[in-house]
Amino acid sequence: QMNHLPDHIREKVQNHPCYSEDAHHYFARMHVAVAPACNIQCHYCNRKYDCANESRPGVVSELYTPEQAVRKVKAVAATIPQMTVLGIAGPGDPLANPERTFATFRMLSEQAPDIKLCVSTNGLALPESVEELSKHNIDHVTITINTVDPDIGAEIYPWVFWKNQRIKGRAGAEILIEQQQRGLEMLSERGILTKINSVMIPGINDKHLVEVSKIVKGKGAFLHNVMPLIAEAEHGTFYGVMGQRGPNAEELQELQDACAGDMNMMRHCRQCRADAVGLLGEDRGAEFTLDKIEAMD
Numbered sequence: 001q002m003n004h005l006p007d008h009i010r011e012k013v014q015n016h017p018c019y020s021e022d023a024h025h026y027f028a029r030m031h032v033a034v035a036p037a038c039n040i041q042c043h044y045c046n047r048k049y050d051c052a053n054e055s056r057p058g059v060v061s062e063l064y065t066p067e068q069a070v071r072k073v074k075a076v077a078a079t080i081p082q083m084t085v086l087g088i089a090g091p092g093d094p095l096a097n098p099e100r101t102f103a104t105f106r107m108l109s110e111q112a113p114d115i116k117l118c119v120s121t122n123g124l125a126l127p128e129s130v131e132e133l134s135k136h137n138i139d140h141v142t143i144t145i146n147t148v149d150p151d152i153g154a155e156i157y158p159w160v161f162w163k164n165q166r167i168k169g170r171a172g173a174e175i176l177i178e179q180q181q182r183g184l185e186m187l188s189e190r191g192i193l194t195k196i197n198s199v200m201i202p203g204i205n206d207k208h209l210v211e212v213s214k215i216v217k218g219k220g221a222f223l224h225n226v227m228p229l230i231a232e233a234e235h236g237t238f239y240g241v242m243g244q245r246g247p248n249a250e251e252l253q254e255l256q257d258a259c260a261g262d263m264n265m266m267r268h269c270r271q272c273r274a275d276a277v278g279l280l281g282e283d284r285g286a287e288f289t290l291d292k293i294e295a296m297d
């Protein structure tokens with residue numbers, strides 16, 4: 001899969017553990033949980049936990065200031081030399097916390113220029129953020145796109161917060177979808193690599209995601225990551241309470257195969273926490289809590 005990539009793209013993905021399946025055996029990523037707020041509501045979210053756009057609901061991350069986050073990144077980089085990528089993925093939406101997210105990126109691009117910066121977003125605030133993202137030399141942006149149809153969107157997103165107003169139902173979903181698609185186009189125009197995450201929700205968007213995959217590929221997305229809904233009742237999400245189930249492993253694989261065609265599919269995602277540290281599937285976060293980092297200085 002990597003061999004047919006043009007050089008300038010291969011260079012960007014060859015040591016990113018999410019964008020390259022090969023790389024994930026050798027290179028590690030870390031997340032810093034600097035972004036508490038969110039600007040939309042997803043029916044699969046429980047705000048007490050990390051953003052389910054990328055991560056497993058049901059775990060809570062300790063919130064860091066940008067300064068604390070930078071100290072943590074330096075401490076991890078000194079301990080784990082394979083750590084090539086720093087991602088901001090929550091616990092809310094990184095672009096709904098622009099001061100905190102961009103302060104972290106700015107300090108890191110100055111103080112640790114070898115570390116690749118990565119971000120994951122629901123996309124609502126993406127078009128207004130693209131300029132700033134390209135300033136910080138960010139090559140990797142993930143957008144969670146669960147649908148391109150506002151009627152389906154209304155079943156996933158009860159509201160979005162837009163221009164100081166809460167906009168409910170189909171109208172809110174329509175705005176979110178437009179912003180996501182425009183953001184994707186703007187990133188593609190600038191040559192920033194994009195990964196699309198889609199949460200597979202049986203009976204709601206499962207049949208529709210093949211079309212989503214084609215559309216985002218047409219707009220230049222590099223990689224598509226179909227993730228299973230996690231909706232345990234004890235997580236207290238709307239879907240969990242309503243008895244909505246997640247897909248089983250076979251259903252997930254069937255959909256990933258159906259999307260595959262000539263789209264690159266990510267199949268090694270581990271649905272990381274917003275403060276994960278280490279190789280994918282490994283979590284060394286407990287070695288780098290604030291008290292331990294302070295003791296390292």
Ligand code: CLF
Binds near residue numbers: 031087120272
């Ligand atoms: Fe983190 Fe996400 Fe960047 Fe990777 S994770 S912000 S792209 S550096 Fe990776 Fe984790 Fe899956 Fe995300 S395995 S949940 S896809």
Ligand code: SF4
Binds near residue numbers: 046053
């Ligand atoms: Fe929750 Fe993330 Fe959705 Fe925001 S974008 S509501 S934090 S799952």
